[in-house]
Amino acid sequence: MLKTPYLLFLGDAPDQLAAKVAQGIKDWRPEHCVGQLRLEGCKANLGLKDMTVEEARAAGAETLVVGAANRGGVISSSWMATLTAAAEAGMDIASGLHNRLTAQKPLVEAAEKAGTQLFDVRVPQEEYPIADGKKRAGKRCLAVGTDCSVGKMYTALAMEREMRQRGMKATFRATGQTGILITGSGVPLDAVVADFMAGAVEKLTPDNDADHWDLIEGQGSLFHPSFSGVTMALIHGGQPDSLVLCHEPTRTHMRGLPHYGLPSLEALRDLALVTAQIVNPDVTVTGISVNTAALSAEEAKACLEEIESRMGLPTIDPFRDGAGRLVDALS
Amino acid sequence: MLKTPYLLFLGDAPDQLAAKVAQGIKDWRPEHCVGQLRLEGCKANLGLKDMTVEEARAAGAETLVVGAANRGGVISSSWMATLTAAAEAGMDIASGLHNRLTAQKPLVEAAEKAGTQLFDVRVPQEEYPIADGKKRAGKRCLAVGTDCSVGKMYTALAMEREMRQRGMKATFRATGQTGILITGSGVPLDAVVADFMAGAVEKLTPDNDADHWDLIEGQGSLFHPSFSGVTMALIHGGQPDSLVLCHEPTRTHMRGLPHYGLPSLEALRDLALVTAQIVNPDVTVTGISVNTAALSAEEAKACLEEIESRMGLPTIDPFRDGAGRLVDALS
Numbered sequence: 001m002l003k004t005p006y007l008l009f010l011g012d013a014p015d016q017l018a019a020k021v022a023q024g025i026k027d028w029r030p031e032h033c034v035g036q037l038r039l040e041g042c043k044a045n046l047g048l049k050d051m052t053v054e055e056a057r058a059a060g061a062e063t064l065v066v067g068a069a070n071r072g073g074v075i076s077s078s079w080m081a082t083l084t085a086a087a088e089a090g091m092d093i094a095s096g097l098h099n100r101l102t103a104q105k106p107l108v109e110a111a112e113k114a115g116t117q118l119f120d121v122r123v124p125q126e127e128y129p130i131a132d133g134k135k136r137a138g139k140r141c142l143a144v145g146t147d148c149s150v151g152k153m154y155t156a157l158a159m160e161r162e163m164r165q166r167g168m169k170a171t172f173r174a175t176g177q178t179g180i181l182i183t184g185s186g187v188p189l190d191a192v193v194a195d196f197m198a199g200a201v202e203k204l205t206p207d208n209d210a211d212h213w214d215l216i217e218g219q220g221s222l223f224h225p226s227f228s229g230v231t232m233a234l235i236h237g238g239q240p241d242s243l244v245l246c247h248e249p250t251r252t253h254m255r256g257l258p259h260y261g262l263p264s265l266e267a268l269r270d271l272a273l274v275t276a277q278i279v280n281p282d283v284t285v286t287g288i289s290v291n292t293a294a295l296s297a298e299e300a301k302a303c304l305e306e307i308e309s310r311m312g313l314p315t316i317d318p319f320r321d322g323a324g325r326l327v328d329a330l331s
Numbered sequence: 332m333l334k335t336p337y338l339l340f341l342g343d344a345p346d347q348l349a350a351k352v353a354q355g356i357k358d359w360r361p362e363h364c365v366g367q368l369r370l371e372g373c374k375a376n377l378g379l380k381d382m383t384v385e386e387a388r389a390a391g392a393e394t395l396v397v398g399a400a401n402r403g404g405v406i407s408s409s410w411m412a413t414l415t416a417a418a419e420a421g422m423d424i425a426s427g428l429h430n431r432l433t434a435q436k437p438l439v440e441a442a443e444k445a446g447t448q449l450f451d452v453r454v455p456q457e458e459y460p461i462a463d464g465k466k467r468a469g470k471r472c473l474a475v476g477t478d479c480s481v482g483k484m485y486t487a488l489a490m491e492r493e494m495r496q497r498g499m500k501a502t503f504r505a506t507g508q509t510g511i512l513i514t515g516s517g518v519p520l521d522a523v524v525a526d527f528m529a530g531a532v533e534k535l536t537p538d539n540d541a542d543h544w545d546l547i548e549g550q551g552s553l554f555h556p557s558f559s560g561v562t563m564a565l566i567h568g569g570q571p572d573s574l575v576l577c578h579e580p581t582r583t584h585m586r587g588l589p590h591y592g593l594p595s596l597e598a599l600r601d602l603a604l605v606t607a608q609i610v611n612p613d614v615t616v617t618g619i620s621v622n623t624a625a626l627s628a629e630e631a632k633a634c635l636e637e638i639e640s641r642m643g644l645p646t647i648d649p650f651r652d653g654a655g656r657l658v659d660a661l662s
Binding site for chain 1: 461462463464465466520521522523524525526528529530553554556557558559560561562563564567568587588590591594602605606609610
């Protein structure tokens with residue numbers, strides 16, 4: 001569990017996209033962000049107050065979050081002075097990049113000396129049990145996709161926000177590094193050892209109040225040969241009551257696999273439902289979330305209407321329309 | 332890749348069942364076994380020549396395989412003198428037990444000094460890629476089960492033996508520790524990190540001659556919530572041309588999960604087929620393998636006939652009948 005609030009470190013991000021992790025934190029947990037720290041040459045800007053390490057600490061920052069990636073997705077050597085200073089100043093450091101904070105010797109020494117912690121959120125931080133498949137109290141909604149990277153995290157976060165605004169009990173459950181940095185906790189599922197995947201998801205979504213909903217971040221796709229096993233473990237460990245289908249209508253092939261076409265939403269619905277029924281016979285598909293960013297407003301409207309009439313399910317783009325209709329469909 | 336031939340170490344196995352790994356090696360790879368080594372109190376016997384470490388080495392043994400488990404499935408301290416002597420005598424040591432050979436300091440020192448190797452086959456020994464799902468040359472057959480431990484490994488090994496006896500090109504591909512010890516190589520799939528499961532299976536079953544068959548050892552079950560993700564990765568990484576359904580007809584609930592009933596063979600056929608078609612549209616279910624060990628000869632015959640007429644697929648118990656009809660169905 002990461003300590004809040006955060007100082008968002010943008011490093012020397014060459015453009016706004018390189019700071020998308022920081023952007024996600026700021027979009028979904030603005031209350032956790034005291035400011036941003038940008039190095040010389042940084043081209044990203046979150047519109048937060050620029051702060052030095054000292055200013056952020058004085059403003060109460062407990063954790064510096066590495067919210068940017070350079071080419072290669074590794075911790076840059078030009079960042080080390082700032083990260084070390086933050087550790088020395090009493091802040092924990094959190095990163096989702098490929099190389100580890102805990103492999104940077106000067107940083108480890110500084111953190112030890114100051115009694116602060118280094119969190120590599122790509123690395124599982126705890127032991128997970130083998131799943132037992134027992135029915136748990138409370139409700140769970142899982143986003144499943146026709147492909148990877150079609151908006152599953154965004155959909156679950158948008159539903160959580162909508163539900164909280166309505167005064168419902170709702171918790172986004174992160175299963176990837178960006179989600180973990182946004183919410184401060186979760187399971188980096190793609191780094192968990194095979195035997196413990198489903199158990200990790202069970203632990204992430206435990207017994208809860210009968211009217212509480214977990215909004216579980218999806219991973220991969222049942223139709224993506226590289227990662228379908230992870231998706232399967234999410235479905236069986238997550239024990240969903242509700243499935244939301246996620247889709248990107250302009251994609252021409254599975255992400256990273258030009259030789260694989262996308263499944264239809266019908267095929268996704270049928271396969272996700274039959275696999276989820278193994279752990280919860282009462283599961284239903286309650287809605288469809290479409291990422292229409294690549295379409296004009298008019299095209300998006302037509303696309304959503306076509307899918308809604310074809311599938312007979314509430315179909316929205318949560319970025320354009322909010323997640324209200326997906327939440328309505330849960331009750 | 333383990334070096335053959337083996338000395339099979341039975342330790343102080345309290346009964347024959349405790350030596351089932353050694354029994355498997357002796358049953359399926361008798362040509363790899365020079366003898367057995369039993370300590371005082373050992374109640375198991377493979378009918379191989381009893382040998383000391385020195386005798387086995389003189390007879391050419393290259394690897395001592397720990398083929399027994401005590402209660403708890405760990406390496407027993409009473410075994411250490413023998414294992415250390417074997418390492419000193421120039422033999423590699425291989426084990427599939429929970430605690431690691433490489434964590435036993437005296438053994439590690441002896442092996443280093445003698446230049447011999449310690450293989451913990453539960454631990455992945457190499458790096459695996461992320462799966463790319465590309466079509467590979469050669470044919471693949473995967474055993475999938477209504478549950479865990481219903482005879483998937485036995486079925487694949489029996490098919491390999493039958494095919495080799497017919498002069499066909501066939502290779503059993505091990506995905507669990509017993510299979511790895513039997514054949515000397517493979518992937519301990521349940522210990523592989525989630526993102527690399529399917530890639531590990533692709534690497535295990537690479538391009539091959541057009542008339543070569545891989546017989547891939549199954550793991551878990553699509554219907555077993557604890558391990559279904561592993562099974563899914565096997566199906567998508569294995570890219571099977573043929574699926575053989577495996578079943579144990581007297582089982583009343585999923586292994587380890589008394590609150591889960593078993594799926595029907597029809598449900599297994601349908602779900603395995605639709606998931607396998609994602610990576611190979613031409614895949615077919617070619618036969619059914621039933622473990623009838625708990626039935627009398629008459630009951631077994633009736634059971635197999637009933638399933639065969641219901642499912643319309645060749646249905647055999649490879650232990651009773653051999654795997655001939657499953658192999659016939661491949662061509």
